[in-house]
Amino acid sequence: MAFYDSPQLTDLYQLTMVQSYLDHGMNDKAVFEFFVRKLPSRRNFMVAAGLEPLLNFLTQARFSDEELEYLANSGFFRSNLIDYLSKFRFSGQVDAMPEGTLFFANEPVVRITASLPEAQLIETRLINLLQLPTLVATKAARCRLAxxxxxxxxxxxxxxxxxxxxxxxxxxxxxxxxxxxxxxxxxxxxxxxxxxxxxxxxxxxxxxxxxxxxxxxxxxxxxxxxxxxxxxxxxxxxxxxxxxxxxxxxxxxxxxxxxxxxxxxxxxxxxxxxxxxxxxxxxxxxxxxxxxxxxxxxxxxxxxxxxxxxxxxxxxTSEDAPFLNCAYKLQEYAGIPRRKRSHGKATWPGCKQVYRHVKDDGQLAFDQLCLETEKPENGQPLLQPVMLEGKRLGAQESFDTLRKRVKQQLLMLTPALANLSQQACLELNISQSLQELTRQTDERFND
Amino acid sequence: MAFYDSPQLTDLYQLTMVQSYLDHGMNDKAVFEFFVRKLPSRRNFMVAAGLEPLLNFLTQARFSDEELEYLANSGFFRSNLIDYLSKFRFSGQVDAMPEGTLFFANEPVVRITASLPEAQLIETRLINLLQLPTLVATKAARCRLAxxxxxxxxxxxxxxxxxxxxxxxxxxxxxxxxxxxxxxxxxxxxxxxxxxxxxxxxxxxxxxxxxxxxxxxxxxxxxxxxxxxxxxxxxxxxxxxxxxxxxxxxxxxxxxxxxxxxxxxxxxxxxxxxxxxxxxxxxxxxxxxxxxxxxxxxxxxxxxxxxxxxxxxxxxTSEDAPFLNCAYKLQEYAGIPRRKRSHGKATWPGCKQVYRHVKDDGQLAFDQLCLETEKPENGQPLLQPVMLEGKRLGAQESFDTLRKRVKQQLLMLTPALANLSQQACLELNISQSLQELTRQTDERFND
Incomplete structure (x- = not known):
């Protein structure tokens, strides 16, 4: 399955950016988060899937000699990039919602912490590996509900x-x-x-x-x-x-x-x-x-x-919602929170965590988006460390575990969220600290 | 790229059918055709694509020992099937519209002539390999028109x-x-x-x-x-x-x-x-x-x-038409034309050809669907032989050839067919002989 593991299956701009990062010594720690901006109109929840194949990819991704030769002759790059890629091994940290977790708009589902070139290099395939399984798991869960x-x-x-x-x-x-x-x-x-x-x-x-x-x-x-x-x-x-x-x-x-x-x-x-x-x-x-x-x-x-x-x-094909408005965005670099402010595509800055709050009857109450450094007293943190220094933590989860998780989480949906045709959304509470950080970040980058 | 060439990437029913064909000596020549029943509502034409990868698959498809072992232990099969699969090489004939040809509903785009088990065995991956490229080539052609x-x-x-x-x-x-x-x-x-x-x-x-x-x-x-x-x-x-x-x-x-x-x-x-x-x-x-x-x-x-x-x-993702209502159907077996009559899914029987008729100004006039054995005086036959006894005829077409073909064919669209939002369709004339054969086939299978 060499084809699948190739980090060459990427957008050219990842490599041109890495070329420039290397040229300018931009090798500090970066935090990127994968999230969905807005759920498709006929989806009130999503089921996270695709993490296992992503971890496999990150563990095995290597550039082959043939690939490096193509890049060297492409006219876009210099030898420092080719040298870097020839030694490329993903050595970063991954925090993620376990597969089968229900999630909602603007919640980080997978968070990558790695040197800027490493974290940048994996963007395209990361999205490619997470989007479809998430779409299909969600469609399948809806079929199961029906x-x-x-x-x-x-x-x-x-x-x-x-x-x-x-x-x-x-x-x-x-x-x-x-x-x-x-x-x-x-x-x-x-x-x-x-x-x-x-x-x-x-x-x-x-x-x-x-x-x-x-x-x-x-x-x-x-x-x-x-x-x-x-x-x-x-x-x-x-x-x-x-x-x-x-x-x-x-x-x-x-x-x-x-x-x-x-x-x-x-x-x-x-x-x-x-x-x-x-x-x-x-x-x-x-x-x-x-x-x-x-x-x-x-x-x-x-x-x-x-x-x-x-x-x-x-x-x-997830026919009525064949794609997700999903993204993988830089939220922090060299210890400084960052955010994109593009029209309709603005993000929350910083390294974040999601806390889930559940009502006494076991149904979902609301989620809170806050900084990783905050430790709220209530709620369950959804992102868990799954890879450290490029090495997986813990064993692969069994289908039995994954299937039980989905089944259990579907039972937590309110009737409105479980409705297949009427739109509804779970409240996402933005912590005070995150709101304050957003204001500070805009001031800093208001040059 | 072994993963892609595996004929194990198929639906289980292909194998259970082949088991039964082998058990009952049903090894005669079969003709299957791949076609689209109905174009998506926002498509007035399709651009054929995916033939080249399909021919690669047919040339290289082999069952591995590991795959055969899985099948042998699956509980569905007996040793005659496993033996057959261990020797499986596609040795049939392929007639097809060249990649880049515009086509319309109910026209055979690819026709497979092979022993029944061989022709059956390749169905799933054939559809899988043809559908997406055709969807994307069509979407891309529409973008180019716009x-x-x-x-x-x-x-x-x-x-x-x-x-x-x-x-x-x-x-x-x-x-x-x-x-x-x-x-x-x-x-x-x-x-x-x-x-x-x-x-x-x-x-x-x-x-x-x-x-x-x-x-x-x-x-x-x-x-x-x-x-x-x-x-x-x-x-x-x-x-x-x-x-x-x-x-x-x-x-x-x-x-x-x-x-x-x-x-x-x-x-x-x-x-x-x-x-x-x-x-x-x-x-x-x-x-x-x-x-x-x-x-x-x-x-x-x-x-x-x-x-x-x-x-x-x-x-x-061919977002507004993420799938094709396409099928690969048996049209003839052991020299006898066949057809499916299921509600809303009936097909035209027999081994067929499509003839394209063009007006004096170079624009499309109509297509005719007729039997391969008919040789109408007018019109251009669209299906060409591309593989015989499992071997490719001619060299791979260059991108230059393919791109020119699409460009040229898009110029043949009438303004109505080239319209991106208003529905229109090219007339498909059904030959007298094909209509007569359909009547005869229904009589024969009216048991």
């Missing part, structure tokens, strides 16, 4: 934006409460349960749907989910019933049927009725095709007789 | 969905008419021109904007684009003017300023005025921040004094 305890499976690899997106999406959706994925490589590499049976092509390749069902029963007796909508959903269901009768005699059974087109709730009612009337209430119904949290909520309200869902495109 | 000959640079790596998406986006946008990318690895691996100067962090890390500008001029004298909106855009412009005066004495010059916030047209007018009044009409203005084709069109109508744009998120 689906209660129905089976949810990631079907979105094909329409994910490339290979890495597909892998990240399988992992992020599993953390956020999905039951598994169709992505075989994610099954192998991450140990996520895999699901899958047949496509329409399988039915079409046979001369009749009956033959196709029978063949599949022979080849996958323990994983018998039959796709029934290739030609006509109701006739497909009738054929499944016939097959189920035959299989009974062989001591085998049909696990479920899958419906992949039409109005899913309507189709499921018809199919459930046929299955039940023929005495096959043991055969489940699995549905796919343009499923998202809004459809899940609608089908739930209808009490549609569907036992599980395959969720594809809407999940892996 | 921007006339202004400089356009891909700035979207950080918010692309993972590493591969960033790489694919750099390549696809360059094919479709961008001038380059900020993505250094894309510069190295593909030979695309790279662009970039400084971020706000660079300015903030200095005690004053004046120092920052001076330092950058020392380190990047030949690439001097200065970001002026960190604190106050107009004051930033004044400082650039002062620096330009100093640099003049040293025989150096400022190439451009960059504005990355606020209302770009408005800010550019103010800055242009200041630069011109001080005699610096040679200093260009480069703008970024939430730029897409709609803003480009708006700024063009306003005649905003902006010479070039960095386009990020909207490009690499």
């Amino acid at each position: 689906a209660a305890d129905k089976l949810l499976v990631d079907f979105g690899l094909r329409r994910a934006h490339g290979a890495e997106a597909g892998m990240q999406a399988s992992r992020a959706s599993y953390i956020a409460g999905f039951d598994g994925t169709s992505n075989v490589l994610a099954g192998q590499q991450y140990g996520i349960p895999i699901f899958g049976t047949m496509a329409h092509a399988y039915i079409q390749a046979h001369d009749s749907e009956t033959d196709a069902f029978r063949h599949f029963a022979d080849s996958q007796p323990d994983n018998l989910v039959l796709l029934i909508d290739t030609y006509d959903t109701c006739r497909g269901a009738e054929r499944v019933i016939k097959l189920a009768e035959q299989l009974k005699a062989e001591g085998k059974s049909v696990k479920a049927v899958r419906i992949d087109s039409g109005e899913l709730g309507h189709e499921a009612i018809k199919v459930r009725d046929r299955l039940d009337r023929s005495g096959h209430s043991e055969i489940g119904i699995f549905a796919s095709s343009s499923v998202d949290e809004y459809l899940l909520e609608h089908l739930g309200q209808q009490q549609a007789p569907i036992d599980g869902y395959g969720i594809g495109t809407s999940l892996t | 921007a006339a000959d202004k400089l356009l640079v891909d700035f979207g790596l950080r918010r692309a969905h993972g590493a591969e998406a960033g790489m694919q986006a750099s390549r696809a946008s360059y094919i479709a008419g961008f001038d380059g990318t900020s993505n250094v690895l894309a510069g190295q691996q593909y030979g695309i021109p790279i662009f970039g100067t400084m971020a706000h962090a660079y300015i903030q890390a200095h005690d004053s904007e004046t120092d920052a500008f001076r330092h950058f001029a020392d380190s990047q004298p030949d690439n001097l684009v200065l970001l002026i909106d960190t604190y106050d855009t107009c004051r930033g412009a004044e400082r650039v003017i002062k620096l330009a005066e100093q640099l003049k004495a040293e025989g150096k010059s400022v190439k451009a300023v960059r504005i990355d916030s606020g209302e770009l047209g408005h800010e550019a007018i103010k800055v242009r005025d200041r630069l011109d009044r001080s005699g610096h009409s040679e200093i260009g203005i480069f703008a970024s921040s939430s730029v897409d084709e709609y803003l480009l069109e708006h700024l063009g109508q306003q005649q905003a004094p902006i010479d070039g744009y960095g386009i990020g998120t909207s490009l690499t």
Whole structure:
């Protein structure tokens, strides 16, 4: 996986800036924070994800000889930069919200403390590694809120934006409460349960749907989910019933049927009725095709007789919010707090921490943004040290831990925050000290 | 890049189907076609892209021992499948529209002819490799239509969905008419021109904007684009003017300023005025921040004094159309045409070709969808053979060829099709023979 670890996967300006930092001896300690400026309009919370892959990247990032040669010949750089990059190892500190933590706008999610060139160099890939998993984990959590305890499976690899997106999406959706994925490589590499049976092509390749069902029963007796909508959903269901009768005699059974087109709730009612009337209430119904949290909520309200869902495109592309207004900004350099004041993009200066306040009933009350040096009496600090001098602290968190964390945190959402369509936001209290520091910083840089 | 070539990056159902095909000796020739069912609502045409990476994948796809071991122990498969996969090499035929070809709904863009298990096995990654490049090339072409000959640079790596998406986006946008990318690895691996100067962090890390500008001029004298909106855009412009005066004495010059916030047209007018009044009409203005084709069109109508744009998120995520309603469907097996009739997802059966018809003035007239075996007298066939028995035909097309193709084809769009906001579609004529075959196919599979 050398491709992924390459720090050359970056924006050119990171390197031109580092060239200038080196030229001018600007090697002091810098603090950068990754945060989301404003949540997408249909998101009341985000689920932090992507930290584990980021820590892997930071541990393994090296420039190869071939890469250095390209840079040396690019016309942009001098040998002091190439020398620096050839020795580059990330040796900084990382503080972060653990994966699976719910977070809100303007809260630092990951904080990097390192020499200015090091902290600068990792910006592009850091954002690239954190944004998509966070988007997908959030979408998956919303699906889980809408689906209660129905089976949810990631079907979105094909329409994910490339290979890495597909892998990240399988992992992020599993953390956020999905039951598994169709992505075989994610099954192998991450140990996520895999699901899958047949496509329409399988039915079409046979001369009749009956033959196709029978063949599949022979080849996958323990994983018998039959796709029934290739030609006509109701006739497909009738054929499944016939097959189920035959299989009974062989001591085998049909696990479920899958419906992949039409109005899913309507189709499921018809199919459930046929299955039940023929005495096959043991055969489940699995549905796919343009499923998202809004459809899940609608089908739930209808009490549609569907036992599980395959969720594809809407999940892996985070279709209704395909990007985050996120940034990684310099907040302190050489001990002096800094901030950007650009129109609509101003930041809070200094090295910061977020404290979470919870009501007596366990629901979220508000978050407080304050300086790392403040130690408020109340609230729970969300950023934890996870890397020191380039070395990871503690072991990788298990899926079990991560999944429990998300589940537990979703229970802390107020009904307003848990609403999938109506906008609401958690109060972010800005500490007095941070407000004062902001005023001082503006005075200092008001040249 | 072993990760990318792995055919294990697939949906489980591809493998369960292949298990059954092998069990039942279903190894005859199959024809699958990749097409888009319906264009996104804000797209009147698509630009085909991603074929080159697909051909690379097909040439290199192998299952590793580790992967086969995982599958063997997964509980889904028997040894005949594992044996088959251990020897898997794609040995089929590929016919495709050359990259950069404009295409429309229901037109086969890539056609695979191979044994059923082979053709089935590659489905997931084929879609995954074709969708995003096509989305990004289309978005980039729309930006080019809106921007006339202004400089356009891909700035979207950080918010692309993972590493591969960033790489694919750099390549696809360059094919479709961008001038380059900020993505250094894309510069190295593909030979695309790279662009970039400084971020706000660079300015903030200095005690004053004046120092920052001076330092950058020392380190990047030949690439001097200065970001002026960190604190106050107009004051930033004044400082650039002062620096330009100093640099003049040293025989150096400022190439451009960059504005990355606020209302770009408005800010550019103010800055242009200041630069011109001080005699610096040679200093260009480069703008970024939430730029897409709609803003480009708006700024063009306003005649905003902006010479070039960095386009990020909207490009690499194809923000307003983050996925394609695309599919890869079985159209023929063992010499018999097939089609899916699922509600809203029906396909045209058989092995097909698209003929393009052009008016005397060079603009698109209509496309015809017909059977591969038909040889209509008029029109240009769009699908070309590119791989035979698993081997590529001809050399990789150069960027020069691809860029010229897109440029030329965009000129063939009618004003209605070239409109970025109003929906229009090119007529797709269905040949008599194809209509007749569809009727026959439905009769045959009407069991």
